Amino acid sequence: MCGIVGYIGANDSKGILLHGLEKLEYRGYDSAGIAVLNDNGVHLTKVKGRIVTLKESMDNSNSVEATLGIGHTRWATHGEPSTLNAHPHQSTSGKFTIVHNGVIENYQDIKRNYLEAVDFVSETDTEVIVQLIEKLYDEFQNTIKAFQEAMKLLKGSYAIGMIDVDDPNTLYVSKNKSPLLIGLGDGFNVIASDAMATLKETDQYLEIFDKEIVLVHRNHVEIQKLNGKVVDRQPYTAEIDASDIEKGTYPHYMLKEIDEQPIVIRNIIKEYQDENNEVKLDDSIRNAMQEADRVYIIAAGTSYHAGLIGKEFMEKMARIPVEVHVASEFSYNMPLLSEKPLFVFISQSGETADSRAVLVKIKEMGHPALTITNVPGSTLSREADYTLQLHAGPEIAVASTKAYTAQIAVLTILAADIAKAKGLELEFDPIKELAIVSSAMEVLTDQKEEIEQLAGIYLDTTRNAFFIGRGLDYNVSLEAALKLKEISYIQAEGFAGGELKHGTIALIEEGTPVIALATQENVNYSIRGNVQEVVARGANALIISMRGLEQDTDAFVLPKVHELLTPLISVIPLQLLAYYAALHRDCDVDKPRNLAKSVTVE
Ligand code: M6R
Secondary structure, eight states, rough: EEEEEEEEEOOOSSSHHHHHHHGGGGGOOSEEEEEEEEETEEEEEEEESSSSHHHHHHHHHHOOOOOOOEEEEOOOOOOSSSTTTTSSOOOOOSSSSEEEEOOOOTTHHHHHHHOOOOOOOOOOOHHHHHHHHHHHHHHHHHHHHHHHHHHHOBBBBBEEEEEEEEOTOOOEEEBBBOEEEEEEEEEEEEESEEEEEEETTEEEEEEETTEEEEEEEOOOOOEEESSSSEEEOOOOOOEEEEGGSTTTTSSOOOHHHTTTHHHHHHHHHHTTTTTTSSBBBOOOHHHHHHEEEEEEEEOOHHHHHHHHHHHHHHHHOOOOEEEEEHHHTTTTTOOOOOEEEOOOOOOOOSHHHHHHHHHHHHHHTTEEEEEESSSSSHHHHSSEEEEOOOOOOOOOSSOOOOHHHHHHHHHHHHHHHHHHHHTTOOOOOOHHHHHHHHHHHHHHHHHHHHHHHHHHHHHHSSSEEEEESHHHHHHHHHHHHHHHHHHOOOEEEEEEEGHHHHHHHHOTTTTEEEEEEEGGGGGHHHHHHHHHHHHTTOOEEEEEEETTTTTTHHHHHHHHOGGGTTTHHHHHHHHHHHHHHHHHHOOSSSOTTTTSSOOOOO
């Protein structure tokens, strides 16, 4: 987590840094800071809180002009969110100033072994890096050498931008595991955790690989290995439409992204269909899937919930056995693997550290990996053997919405393609049914007023809520509960309808909201039975059913789509319920407390 931006050029850097940080705020937003260098030295501004507070603080202070600067927006790992712990951090003499994203695993060892005499001012692992560089500088009297040697000693993840007060012509950069890009301009260069931060400046980017050092000057950039060997690399053009990362007339990114779901499904159809309107995938992916005797889906949060649905598709449509694992658990508690496993990583950002830790491990074991991601070129995409793209466009709100449905749609395509390759008969035409889904999504996104009313009735005054379902509906219930708790802070749980009576029903009291999904014919009566059980104990039940299975008392009826694809549409009113519940409680919908969009720490 955390976002980094840097600029070296001919113009004043502050506006560019602040704009970049605003675009990176999704990566963390508990404190922020900027350091700029001019003839009078380094000028540091740090605040607890958001970029808007940083901006105010800079407006209020006598702000200086400077053509070299670095900025940071933080998601705290070591040390509470505070001005003191906010980046940039400086070495004791003030010679070096750095911003850092990642976690230094051996920072205590470094402190003990090299920096016993240093008085630290913050609780961060980052300050250890900058003090170490100063210590090594004292020894070598050479900044590049000190920077290289420091990077060799660090264990863990880092993306670093550094200023040397005595060198106004260089921005020192390095990375390991955490993302960082160099943006190339005419007479200037920038660095950023994500190209979105600096798209206004340039669309030309240089990738940096792990354990490389980059010396960024105004008119050129030099990439080196840690041993000083210079590396030649060609830039690429970032293909992000700048308008995709603006909210436009929407009050929140989350609402915009919910509304984008029909078009995302159409994009996916367009990307993954051939001239005969049949699903098409890369041969290499198809072969890898067919060679596997078992698929292991690895993911976190919402992507894990999409994986649960993917398992149903792959087993029911393509007859491949699938296990779905939470990434952070799998790393440390690996199950007995099959003979020929294939790993499928599902990750919107492609940067989730928990998933990456598994990827690194299974690659060492020699197993093949496919990443399903929204971000081509992301770490998980680069390091896996194959990638399937979500084509959902940038997702900015911390709460994932369109990425979830895009993941499910791509998993539909994947399962259908393998089924076709295996000569299995599908009971539906995936392309046609996804097109129906897209239209059904449009109907649902037009029903915001109705859903806002339901949010008012069921969620405005409650302290907790339950979502229940059976089969696919149970998997969607898990996602609905995550969405609600994540942004409205209402304690919410997703449960299998039949499981409540084994303990959790004890929590049902007069007025407890229970939101039940009833979209699956084979369990339509049993889930309704579970609803009766909670109603008998005072629950305020809201049933969301599907056309064809509805009953008079159902509060909301979804348009009919193929039964296997219902998660793609049943989640939409649930996303909107969470959105309005959070809005009614005056919560910060797009940037909920304690969270960040891209979770790059384990
Ligand atoms: O980028 P990823 O899909 O790997 O992220 C995984 C989770 O951190 C993410 O889905 C998280 O649960 C969402 N904020 C939930 O809305």
